[in-house]
Amino acid sequence: MAEIDLLFRDVLIFDGAGGAPETGEVAVAGDLIVAVGQGLDVAAREVIDGAGRALSPGFIDVHTHDDAVVLSAAGLTPKLTQGVTSVVTGNCGISLAPGLPAGMDRPAPPLDLLGTAEAFAYPRFQDYLLALQDFRPSANVLPLVGHAVLRLRAMGDCDRPATAAEIRRMRADLAEALAAGAIGLSTGLAYPPARFADTEEVRELVSDVARAGGLWATHMRDERSGVVSAVAETLDIARRTGVRTLISHHKCCGAAAHGLSRTTLAMIAAARQEMSVDLDVYPYTASSTVLNSTFAGDSDTVTISWSEPHPCCAGRTLANIAAEWGVGEDVALERLRPGGAIYHQMCEDDLLQIMAFEPTLVGSDGLPRDERPHPRLWGSFPRVLGHYARERGVFAMETAIAKMTGRTAAVLGLPDRGLLREGFKADLVLFDPATIGDAATYDEPTRPAIGLSAVWVNGRAALRDGVPTGTRAGAVLGAAR
Numbered sequence: 294m295a296e297i298d299l300l301f302r303d304v305l306i307f308d309g310a311g312g313a314p315e316t317g318e319v320a321v322a323g324d325l326i327v328a329v330g331q332g333l334d335v336a337a338r339e340v341i342d343g344a345g346r347a348l349s350p351g352f353i354d355v356h357t358h359d360d361a362v363v364l365s366a367a368g369l370t371p372k373l374t375q376g377v378t379s380v381v382t383g384n385c386g387i388s389l390a391p392g393l394p395a396g397m398d399r400p401a402p403p404l405d406l407l408g409t410a411e412a413f414a415y416p417r418f419q420d421y422l423l424a425l426q427d428f429r430p431s432a433n434v435l436p437l438v439g440h441a442v443l444r445l446r447a448m449g450d451c452d453r454p455a456t457a458a459e460i461r462r463m464r465a466d467l468a469e470a471l472a473a474g475a476i477g478l479s480t481g482l483a484y485p486p487a488r489f490a491d492t493e494e495v496r497e498l499v500s501d502v503a504r505a506g507g508l509w510a511t512h513m514r515d516e517r518s519g520v521v522s523a524v525a526e527t528l529d530i531a532r533r534t535g536v537r538t539l540i541s542h543h544k545c546c547g548a549a550a551h552g553l554s555r556t557t558l559a560m561i562a563a564a565r566q567e568m569s570v571d572l573d574v575y576p577y578t579a580s581s582t583v584l585n586s587t588f589a590g591d592s593d594t595v596t597i598s599w600s601e602p603h604p605c606c607a608g609r610t611l612a613n614i615a616a617e618w619g620v621g622e623d624v625a626l627e628r629l630r631p632g633g634a635i636y637h638q639m640c641e642d643d644l645l646q647i648m649a650f651e652p653t654l655v656g657s658d659g660l661p662r663d664e665r666p667h668p669r670l671w672g673s674f675p676r677v678l679g680h681y682a683r684e685r686g687v688f689a690m691e692t693a694i695a696k697m698t699g700r701t702a703a704v705l706g707l708p709d710r711g712l713l714r715e716g717f718k719a720d721l722v723l724f725d726p727a728t729i730g731d732a733a734t735y736d737e738p739t740r741p742a743i744g745l746s747a748v749w750v751n752g753r754a755a756l757r758d759g760v761p762t763g764t765r766a767g768a769v770l771g772a773a774r
């Protein structure tokens with residue numbers, strides 16, 4: 294056996310495939326898991342006595358907006374403290390690369406969720422990936438390229454379907470990104486820059502993704518009362534192109550949509566018989582994105598998460614601000630833009646239905662740039678494990694873990710991650726299954742999760758005693774295409 298760097302003793306091993314946990318030992322050499330078993334007694338540079346705590350594959354956050362923070366030293370602290378060792382960036386049609394079109398001096402919403410104009414510093418997708426590789430992030434990164442960016446670059450004025458020439462320009466940018474190492478394309482058809490794209494435009498781009506063997510992640514056109522037709526459009530594109538499809542943060546927003554998850558999940562279950570379609574969810578009944586009157590109109594409460602003109606309004610409700618200003622909420626919303634908000638607009642039953650649906654994966658959709666972020670940024674993974682698995686028994690702990698490790702790696706096509714098995718990469722998380730849980734709330738959204746001891750990324754400690762080590766051992770995955 295190779296020289297052992299790390300030996301975990303007396304750990305409750307969750308394999309990531311959903312199997313029942315077993316107590317045993319795990320040995321790591323370099324960046325690889327080299328042995329998993331019972332009674333393993335080998336010399337190692339470091340021995341960690343688990344004292345019965347759980348050891349599982351590191352969690353994969355399949356839905357993030359971490360595009361900019363992966364390039365900063367402490368930017369992934371909200372993720373490492375949750376046990377996340379890999380993040381998928383570039384979701385909802387927005388990515389930091391390729392660069393903004395000439396003359397655009399500030400990123401159009403929702404691109405501003407990622408950062409200010411200075412963050413969009415990469416002319417080509419390859420430039421972004423080279424910067425990432427140079428920097429070496431603290432977790433692994435799987436980058437998607439965003440359709441809204443391609444659209445802004447190709448069209449300028451986006452309030453209409455693209456012409457054939459404009460689609461050709463988008464396809465050229467898409468080809469560059471896929472060749473450089475993007476794992477696929479994301480679309481955000483609910484947002485202004487992309488909303489006017491017709492099904493045909495999306496289908497043409499997605500066909501290229503399918504040919505390259507990539508993934509299509511979609512924030513669907515409608516997650517409100519029209520969510521059923523949005524799922525139908527998604528499945529139609531998936532069927533016609535054969536692309537591997539991932540429905541992002543599936544939800545039913547607004548009272549008129551409550552209960553529709555039974556229909557959408559039945560559609561997805563039927564489609565899975567004949568095509569590759571998956572979905573993810575975050576474990577909360579409030580959404581969060583840029584300030585938008587349509588989203589606000591469907592919400593019981595709207596809380597401001599950031600506002601460029603009125604930064605001190607972050608954390609306050611729109612109703613409260615409007616009352617103080619003596620204006621209607623629609624007027625207040627316009628005055629607060631550019632900005633973001635948390636929208637309380639879903640029901641717990643839909644969330645439970647979606648989360649418990651066997652194929653559903655966990656993604657945070659956290660917004661790291663927000664002044665007062667939605668607690669999903671700091672709490673999603675421990676909340677699924679603590680609140681939904683242990684306390685409410687929505688599923689077994691091993692099932693919850695599979696939704697954030699093994700199944701996720703399978704959907705992303707990662708051959709050597711997501712399982713705690715010999716020969717797999719040593720992305721690992723050590724936690725106490727009896728106490729793991731989220732501490733972040735809507736009132737105190739940046740409180741780190743509890744019950745997590747340590748995290749390893751590619752065999753190197755990224756978190757010890759719940760504190761990030763500063764080690765940056767993450768890899769850019771997919772860049773070897």
Ligand SMILES: [Zn+2]
Nearest residue numbers: 385512541542
């Ligand atoms: Zn989204």
